[in-house]
Amino acid sequence: MTVAAKKKEKHSFTASEARNLISKRTNVFFNIIMILGCIFTVFPLWIIFISSITSEVALTTYGYRLWPIEFSANAYTYLFRDGSIMITAYKNTLIATVCGTVLSTVTVGLYSYALSRKDFKYRKFFTFFSFFTMLFSGGLVSYYNICRSFLGLKDTVYALFLPLSFSAYWVIIMRTFYNSNVPEEVIESARIDGSGEWRTLIQIVVPLAIPGYATVALFSAIGVWNDFRQCLLLNDSSEFYNLQYTIYQTMNNLRFLKENASKMGGVNVSNLPSETFRMAMAVVTVGPIIMAYPFFQKYFIKGLTVGAVKG
Amino acid sequence: MVAKGWLNGRSPRKQMAGSTKRQFAYLLMVLPGVLFLLAFAYLPMPGTVLSFKFYQMTVPPEGFWLQDTFLYSVFVTSKWVGLENFVYLINEAPMLIRNTVGYNLLFMLVGLVLQVGLAVLINELRNRKTAKVYHTIMFMPYFVSWIVVMYALYTLISTDGFINKVLMMFGGQGVKFYSERMYWPWIFTIAQIWKYTGQGAIIYLATLTGFDEQLYEAGAIDGATKWQQFRFITLPQLMPVIVMLQILAVGRIFNGDFDMFYSLPNGSGTLRQVTQTIDVYVYDTLKTGQLRNSFGYAGAAALFQSVVGFVLILTTNAVIRKHQPDMALF
Numbered sequence: 001m002t003v004a005a006k007k008k009e010k011h012s013f014t015a016s017e018a019r020n021l022i023s024k025r026t027n028v029f030f031n032i033i034m035i036l037g038c039i040f041t042v043f044p045l046w047i048i049f050i051s052s053i054t055s056e057v058a059l060t061t062y063g064y065r066l067w068p069i070e071f072s073a074n075a076y077t078y079l080f081r082d083g084s085i086m087i088t089a090y091k092n093t094l095i096a097t098v099c100g101t102v103l104s105t106v107t108v109g110l111y112s113y114a115l116s117r118k119d120f121k122y123r124k125f126f127t128f129f130s131f132f133t134m135l136f137s138g139g140l141v142s143y144y145n146i147c148r149s150f151l152g153l154k155d156t157v158y159a160l161f162l163p164l165s166f167s168a169y170w171v172i173i174m175r176t177f178y179n180s181n182v183p184e185e186v187i188e189s190a191r192i193d194g195s196g197e198w199r200t201l202i203q204i205v206v207p208l209a210i211p212g213y214a215t216v217a218l219f220s221a222i223g224v225w226n227d228f229r230q231c232l233l234l235n236d237s238s239e240f241y242n243l244q245y246t247i248y249q250t251m252n253n254l255r256f257l258k259e260n261a262s263k264m265g266g267v268n269v270s271n272l273p274s275e276t277f278r279m280a281m282a283v284v285t286v287g288p289i290i291m292a293y294p295f296f297q298k299y300f301i302k303g304l305t306v307g308a309v310k311g
Numbered sequence: 312m313v314a315k316g317w318l319n320g321r322s323p324r325k326q327m328a329g330s331t332k333r334q335f336a337y338l339l340m341v342l343p344g345v346l347f348l349l350a351f352a353y354l355p356m357p358g359t360v361l362s363f364k365f366y367q368m369t370v371p372p373e374g375f376w377l378q379d380t381f382l383y384s385v386f387v388t389s390k391w392v393g394l395e396n397f398v399y400l401i402n403e404a405p406m407l408i409r410n411t412v413g414y415n416l417l418f419m420l421v422g423l424v425l426q427v428g429l430a431v432l433i434n435e436l437r438n439r440k441t442a443k444v445y446h447t448i449m450f451m452p453y454f455v456s457w458i459v460v461m462y463a464l465y466t467l468i469s470t471d472g473f474i475n476k477v478l479m480m481f482g483g484q485g486v487k488f489y490s491e492r493m494y495w496p497w498i499f500t501i502a503q504i505w506k507y508t509g510q511g512a513i514i515y516l517a518t519l520t521g522f523d524e525q526l527y528e529a530g531a532i533d534g535a536t537k538w539q540q541f542r543f544i545t546l547p548q549l550m551p552v553i554v555m556l557q558i559l560a561v562g563r564i565f566n567g568d569f570d571m572f573y574s575l576p577n578g579s580g581t582l583r584q585v586t587q588t589i590d591v592y593v594y595d596t597l598k599t600g601q602l603r604n605s606f607g608y609a610g611a612a613a614l615f616q617s618v619v620g621f622v623l624i625l626t627t628n629a630v631i632r633k634h635q636p637d638m639a640l641f
Contacts (some may be wrong), residue, residue: 020531020540023537030436031436034433034442038448041451045455048466063473064466106343110340110341111345121334126341126345135620136356136617137356138352138354138356139355139614139617140613141593141597141609141613142359142361143355146381151354198336244458255578279466289455305517
C-alpha cells in the first residue's frame, strides 16, 4: 500500500467513521476515570456487605476490611429468627410496596388518561387540581396531625403507602406517555365501532401504555420501599415499622445507649445489636433493589427523561 | 362530530347522550386521584392558619359536629397572634436559610459539573458495552435509601471506621467526625455526588445522543480537537437543558433533602449548626419541641418555606417561559 493510500484511508476513517472517536490513549484515560468512579460508587456498599458476612469476633478485632478475615453467616440466620423485628419490618414493607404500587399505577393511570383526552370537559380544571399540589403544600404540621388523627393513619400499615400512592409528578409523566404512544385514531375508531370509554381504555389503551405503567409502578415501588419519612411521622409502634425506619431506629438506639452508657450505670453490651447484625440489616434492606434494578433500568431512564424534559 | 354521528347512523341526540356519558366516565376516572389529592394535599392546606395562631389543644365537646382535636383546636380554640410566630423564628432564620440555600447552591454547582462530565465521558467511550456497564453501576446509588447511606457512612467515618483506621495506619490522629462541624459540608456534598451523579447524567446523556453527528464530523474535518468539539459544539447545544435544569433547581432551593440531612448526622446534637435545614427544623420543632407553641412555630416555618418556594417556582417559570416557551412548566 502506498503512503498516499494509507494517508487517505486514515483520513476517511476520521471523517466518515460516524463518531470521529477519541484517541486510544484518551480512551484508556477515560476508562480509568470511569473505573475509579465505579469503585467510589461500590466501595461503601461493599464494606457493608463484607462486614455482614464476617464473624463478629474478627470484625471487632480487625475492624472493617475489604475482604472477610473470618467468614460467617451468623448475622443472617440471627436476622430471620422467630419474632425478629426484621421479619415484622419485612412483612410491613412488602405489603406496603405491593399495595402502594398497584394503587398508584391504577389511580395515576386513570387520572392521567382522563387528562390526556381532549374531549374531557373539565380537563383544564383537573390538570390544575393535581399540578397545584406540586407548587404549594399545607405544611408538615397540619399534614402530620390530619394524617394521624383525622384520617386515622397513625400506627397502621396504610400509613406506609397511602400518602405515597398518588403524585402529580407521575400524572405528568403518564399523560405525556398517553399523548405520545396512544394514537388518537385508535381511540376514535374504537369509539366509532361502538366501544364505551371504559372498554376502550381497558382493551385498547392499556396494552399500548404498559411501558408507561411499568415506569410509574417501578418508581412507586422504589418510593415505598425506600420510604422513611412517612413511618417516622405517622407510626410510633414498632409493630408497624417498615424496613428503613427499623434499621434507622436500631442505629439511633445504639448511639443513644453508647452516649448515655455512663449515666445509666453501665449498659449490658451483649444486649446491643452486634455490628455484623446491623450490617446484615442494611444488606437485606438494600439487596432486593440493587438486584432487581438493572433489569428495569430502561424504565427508570424513561421515567427520568420524560419527566424532566416536559412538564 | 355531528356529521360523523350521522354517518354512523346515530342521531345527534344520541351523540349528545354519549358525550354526557363520556364526561361521566372521565369524571369517574379522575375520582380516585381526586380523593388522594384531597386527603393528603388539600385537606392539610387550611391548617396553615396555625402559623398565625397560638395553638391551644382542646378536646372538642361531646356532640360537636367535628370530633377531631387538632382541627377543633386550630379553628375554634386557638387565639390569633398575628405575626408573633414569625418573629420568634427570626433568631433561627439566618442559620436555617444559610444551610438550606447554601447546601443547595453547592450541590447544584458540583452536580452540574460532574453530571455533564460523566455524560460526556460515557458518550465518548469507544466501547459502548463497557460504557453501559459503568453507567449501570453509577446509577445504582439513586436506588439506595438515605438510611442505608447512613449505615455506609457510619462504617466509613465512625471512630473505629474505615477512614480512621487508614488515618491511624499512616500514623495520623483519629478524627471524631460525628462531633466536628467542619467536615459536614464536605460529607453532605460527597454523599450527594455519590447518590445523584449517575442519575443526573441521564438527562444530559439523553440530550447528547440526540445531537447531529454531522456537526462533529464537520468539526473534525476542520481540525477541531475533541476538547474544541466539546467546547464549541457540545456545550452550546447542551446549554438550554443545563439552564432549564438549574432554573428548576433554583425553584426548589428552599427545600432540602430531608432524609439526608436528618439521617446522616445520626442524631448528633453538636452538628446542628451545620446540619439543620428548614425541613429538619420544622420536623424537630414539631416533634421534639419543648416549646409551648411548637405547632405554631413549626407551622410558621413551614408556611414561610412554602410561600418562598411558591414565589420562586412562579418566578423561575416566568423566566423559562420567556427564554424557552416549550420548556415552561405552565
